[in-house]
Amino acid sequence: MSRTPQPTRMSALAVVCTLAAGAALAVPGVAFADDRRPRTDEVQETLDHLVEVDGVPAALATVTDHRGRDRNRVAGVGNLATGGRVPVDGQVRIGSNTKTFVATTVLLLVGDGLVELDAPVETYLPGLVRGPVDGHDITVRDLLQHTSGIGSYTNGPPFITDGAVTLTALKDWYVEPHELLALGLAQPATPPGAWSYSNTNYLLAGLLVQKVTQRPLGDVVTDRIIEPLGLRDTYVPGRGERAIRGDHPLGYHAEPAGSALFEHTDIDPASSWGAGDIVSTPGDLTTFFRALLGGEILQPAELEQMKATVPMDLPGIPEGWRYGLGLQSTELSCGELAWGHGGIIPGYQTDGGVSEDGSRGVTVATTTMHAMLPAEASADVTARISELVDTVLCS
The missing domain is CATH 3.40.710.10 (DD-peptidase/beta-lactamase superfamily)
Known part of the structure; x- marks a missing residue:
């Protein structure tokens, strides 16, 4: 099925929040499947392109199909200085998720x-x-x-x-x-x-x-959420906690826009707090959104309120994007809706979506904010991830 790529949900929120930066750095693409052997599939091809063409240091993804089966994929390197591996389903800062x-x-x-x-x-x-x-x-x-x-x-x-x-x-x-x-x-x-x-x-x-x-x-x-769902790799940082606790790829930032990437992993997330301080993995984040939309966390009345949306009516945001109560919906090519949020924080960006019933989902994390890349690369990254979300949820 032919699909027209649309910007991912957080690319617009990045514009709205005016958190823009820009830089590019070509890095070698090293892709591993769950068993650490190279494997080619649509998800892997997307991650490889993000690294090899668009200059993202590392990309991680978790995809859950309609049978509830998870696939974890990674590409790039987890440490630009050493060429160290990207941990499968590694921890990242999830920003506004x-x-x-x-x-x-x-x-x-x-x-x-x-x-x-x-x-x-x-x-x-x-x-x-x-x-x-x-x-x-x-x-x-x-x-x-x-x-x-x-x-x-x-x-x-x-x-x-x-x-x-x-x-x-x-x-x-x-x-x-x-x-x-x-x-x-x-x-x-x-x-x-x-x-x-x-x-x-x-x-x-x-x-x-x-x-x-x-x-x-x-x-x-x-x-109320993390422990009941068994999200073992998800946590809220403690006061003054700067390092990421578990196995993780390093995050990279650039400032000012257009300058070289530099390592920016350990930060005090206090300036994000309830707006964006949680650490998680693509797998845990997909599990959370699938459980939420699948009715496993909230009672039906509260979930219905959460999904009652208003238009995100601001310049630069595509028509059809709507926001509920901490939850966003976007239209898919197959006529269904993708539900989720997305998040940016210096060093990391997470995008994705789950189906209306929570049966299918995908989360993609990169180790840099897309807005840090050159304009043409940034547009390609957002379109490519959006197309992957559309492909997974419309399958």
């Missing part, structure tokens, strides 16, 4: 009767949201759906300075959520009720979880 974990946690609290989606944020976080947007005027749903009008804390200093991305300086920056919240509340508001992606929304969602449960956000996400 974290938002789906947090939104799911909030919806579990809704199912428990502890949170109401359409209650004002002021109900749970009294006095906290003041400025261009007031906590009396926005709901919990607005936070999860990005319709609160609160600006993103990543839209200004220290993340962007004089129009240039300045993320390298934040590598070892430990910051408390309330400090990030102050940055977000100082940003100009967007039109009330209109969709506008804001990392500040998920700072507030995380603080809401902590206020309602009286427990750290990471503990609640772990207890």
Whole structure:
């Protein structure tokens, strides 16, 4: 079946978040299947192209077919300096996929009767949201759906300075959520009720979880989602935890745009917190989204609310992209929908999707943000991954 490639979901969110960088580095393509022997298939061919043609240091993928069978593939090298291998289903930072974990946690609290989606944020976080947007005027749903009008804390200093991305300086920056919240509340508001992606929304969602449960956000996400699903290679980093715990490929970044890649694996993820700090693997991430869409985590009423979407109506985002409560849908060539999220963080990017019933899924991780590549390579990467998602879910 002929398919027209479309941008992957996080390529648009990268534009919206204005986290753009650019660089290219040709590296040797070394591809291994699960048994460590070279094997050619459509997934492998895609990963090989990302490495050999587009200049991604390493690419990892997990595909689950309609029979529930997993295939893990890798390409490239896990360490540009040594040429070390890419660990099969290795751990990566999953960026804004974290938002789906947090939104799911909030919806579990809704199912428990502890949170109401359409209650004002002021109900749970009294006095906290003041400025261009007031906590009396926005709901919990607005936070999860990005319709609160609160600006993103990543839209200004220290993340962007004089129009240039300045993320390298934040590598070892430990910051408390309330400090990030102050940055977000100082940003100009967007039109009330209109969709506008804001990392500040998920700072507030995380603080809401902590206020309602009286427990750290990471503990609640772990207890309610990670451990029940048996996601053994997924975790929420502890305070000040910079290294990735398990077997992982190194991450690479470039700054300013167009400069050479440099190793950027160990970072303090505090500046991402509930908006993007979780570490996982392509396999665990696929399992999570399949379980979520398959009805294994939320009750039907809460899952239905999560899948109630609004248009992602901003310049540069393709028509048909829609956002629910920490969950995005995009149209496939076969007439079905792909569900998921996606994530970027310096050093890594994760894209993919699962079918409506959760029976099929695919996650692709790269060891650099696509926006760091030259424009033509970046466009090719996003289109190629999108085509793979379409192929897997329409099979």
